[in-house]
Amino acid sequence: MKAVKIYEKGGLEQLVVDEVAKPEVRAGEVLVRVNVAAMNRRDVFVRKGQYPGVKFPAIPGADGAGEVVEVGEGVSNVEVGHEVVINPALNWGDNPRVFGPDFSILGVPVDGTHAEYVRVPAENVTSKPAYLEWDEAAALPLGGTTAYRALFTRGELQAGETVVIPGIGGGVATFLLQMATAAGANVYVTSSDDAKIEKAKQLGAVDGVNYRTEEDWRKQLKKMTGGADLIVDTIGGDVFNELVNLANSGSRIVTFGATAGPVNNLMMPLVFLKQLDIKGTSMGTPEEFAAMLSFYEKHEIHPVIDTSFSLDQIREAHEYMEKGQQFGKITLKC
Structure with a gap:
């Protein structure tokens, strides 16, 4: 072969x-x-x-x-x-x-x-x-299961919540967008490419911000969203502190990547004063794999x-x- x-x-x-x-x-x-x-x-x-x-x-x-x-x-x-x-x-x-x-x-x-x-x-x-x-x-399989666990098992997503997905475009990010939208969430995205933001909106995102052209992209996103109830991050680095700022009190940040490297100088007072849940995740169980396929089939998502x-x-x-x-x-x- x-x-x-x-x-x-x-x-x-x-x-x-x-x-x-x-x-x-x-x-x-x-x-x-x-x-x-x-x-x-x-x-x-x-x-x-x-x-x-x-x-x-x-x-x-x-x-x-x-x-x-x-x-x-x-x-x-x-x-x-x-x-x-x-x-x-x-x-x-x-x-x-x-x-x-x-x-x-x-x-x-x-x-x-x-x-x-x-x-x-x-x-x-x-x-x-x-x-x-x-x-x-x-x-x-890999991306869909990872996204399902991040949203529903670790992220405990509920209908009507505001979800932020930084760096839309990759496979896992598009799965996150599709499933969160189907579950009734209000989804916002970031990208360095306006065309990707427009494609995300076609898939159900409410709106998005270009972090390359908008100097105060986090403030713009905060104004759009009113703050996030759930953020699913794969970027890490300096972006993570911006996401902590963006998060509502009592909200969740789920992370399974660090393409921008380690998070330096994490603003711990914001983490504990906002009583944030920061959760790591990776792949998923056989049950979550099956649940992910069932979710896609139920909603006929492509x-x-x-x-x-x-x-x-x-x-x-x-x-x-x-x-x-x-x-x-x-x-x-x-």
Whole structure:
């Protein structure tokens, strides 16, 4: 089979499409013919050797959807021919509040979905919602589960609340916007690109602010929103203090990223005087994965697909992702 292989950390030249042996299915596992996979920022970090536990050589890729072509001994929940979506969260464990010591995500260290076939535990596949196209289904797993847990489990979102999503454009941010809007929240966004703000409004955002052109973007956003009840942040850095300022008393900030680096000089008096809840989150449980798919199906939401590449165009896909100009998910036809 064809698969993307990374033999050592480095630049785009380290991405090689090779012929490798098809995985052999063991008891309790299934083999999925991957119709479409999807990209995540994680794949770039893996290639650069910047992801915890990364080992080379590696077949990257967490997200994918396809058809079951082989089942191992003892598998009863799925049959050959079933169209499925893959849950990339492996071995979450028994505690829904936090993953256990054996937890990992498909793609590292276990071979991932950027290949024609992938082997996964049978419990990690779920029937593909019939209304979704293959690329839409493949786009959902990692980002959709992360967004669902951030909004509903950790963020405790309620209808009518004001939600702020900084840095709209990436896959997880668009999932946050779609789900929060469907849940009845009033959503506001920030971006360095006016076009992305307009696209967000088309998806249901009330409004947004360009933090690059507006010097006092936080004050502008505060005036628009009256303050935020829930902020879901992936940026960190100096932006985080602005978000603490923006938050209403008794509100929540959920964080699962720090693209701008560590938060320096956190304004602790505002945190405790406002009685803020600052919560970390990462991926989600099998139950949250299933709930996310059900939520999308109930509301018939279509994930936003920005661009699709072929597996042979993996270098172009990585380069495009690193530019950060996409709005929605990047997918790979396998």
